[in-house]
Amino acid sequence: MNFLKSGVLALAIFSLIGCNNEQSLQEYYIDSKENDAFISLDVPTSLLAPASEKLSADQQKVVNSVKKINLLAYSLKDTGFYNTETTKLKDILKNDDYDELMKVGNSGQRMRIFIKGDEDAIDEVVLFAQDENKGFLVARVLGEDMNVADMVRFAETMDTSSATLNTGGFEGIMDVFK
Template sequence: MKFFKLSILTLAFFGLMSCNNEQSLQEYYIDSKENNDFKVIEASTSLIAPAIEKLSADQQKVVKSVKKINLLAYSLKDTAFFNTETAKLKTILQNDDYDELMKVGNSEQRMRIFIKGDEDAIDEVVVFAQDENKGFVLARVLGEDMNVADMVRFAETMDTSSATLNTGSFEGIMDVFK
């Protein structure tokens, strides 16, 4: 009986020790959806590109590799909250197996781009843009076997095909930086 109790205690101890208390980016998004200080948009590419047949074959391939886009924005109202949330996001991005692809900016405005997956088979792209005077935007692009060149073409497609693509769902999210 002692052995049984000791075994249960040992399993419970190791179970508690192995629990990961670090928040994932997905958990951060879910938690933030409940906070009215954030603007959150989640869209599948089928909503963004309902008229995909009007795109070129190359653009269609790129759009089809992207499955979902999540945007989270915070318009600066409270500097302490802004600092706390950006610190949380930096920790999550450092601890959650993201590889930093690019970093640009200055002391007041910064943008960092992260990827998860192999360079030629990217599963997720994260763009984290901050402005010390305006707020931040966190964008997640989820897909299958995306690559860096595809992401550039996807951004170009979103920009140049606004008549074909339904980008209206993103209106208001960039107001954070106006």
Template sequence: MKALKLSLVLLLIATCISCNNKQSLQEYYIDSKENDKFIMVDLPTSLIAPKSENLSEDQQRIIASVKKVNLLAYAMKDTSFYNSETNKVNGILNADNYDELMKLGTPEQRMRVFIKGDEDAIDEVVVFAQDNNKGFLLARVLGDNMNVADMVRFAETMDTSSAALNTGGFEGIMDVFK
């Protein structure tokens, strides 16, 4: 009898755990990959980073902490779909332990930056840019032990070495916002 009660309790616990229907950002990316309304690109840092011989040791260390960048974009075609998807993304970001680092823009055009992990050991940086007339772009920067200051320097590195930057990986994705 005790074994039956224990089995029922364990079954109930397993059922409750498996009923967690909150979607993660990774699951959202996977689901969206199957939807032809989205443009999706996965970029290793070797594709987007400047040539290493043009970088200082500090810049090379920062780039080494970034493993890849996932880009997901939706070009505005259907306002109700846009609203539905941006609500999903906002819900995921608000419920999945992401810390909002910064936000800027207007109600029509806005960008928010989120981090996941400790301030000195960030595992993921998420940029969610929305334009109510053009669509949205969701970018995930995945890495190991990244930190906020390094991410700022990474962005500066990408900006100041645009001559060495391989932009071929971005063709098509930025056309979404033309």
């Protein structure tokens, strides 16, 4: 019986030691949605893409690979809060198996694109845009087995559908960068 108690105690200790206290991007989104300082929006792809009868078979395949888009923005009101939150996001993106695909910008305005998954089987694309005078935006594109070429085609599909897209829900998010 003593051996059983020791085994359970050892398992509990190893479980506590092995716990990862680092916040994931998903956890950051959930925590931030509850904070009034942020603007957040979850967008199903059905709202972004035009009616399926207007899409080619290839475009339908691409749209179907994207499940939803999460948007989170902070409009700069407090520089200290901005710096704290951007540091948190940078740490999450560095430590959470994201691969940086692209980085553009200058010291005041930056945009970085990250992917999670294999190049031909991407599960998540993250766009992190910062403007030291306006705030930041994090966009997560979630899907299954997406690839870089599909993402380019998805953006093109959205661009061709702009006439049918209702952008009213995006106004608060886009105000961050006005």
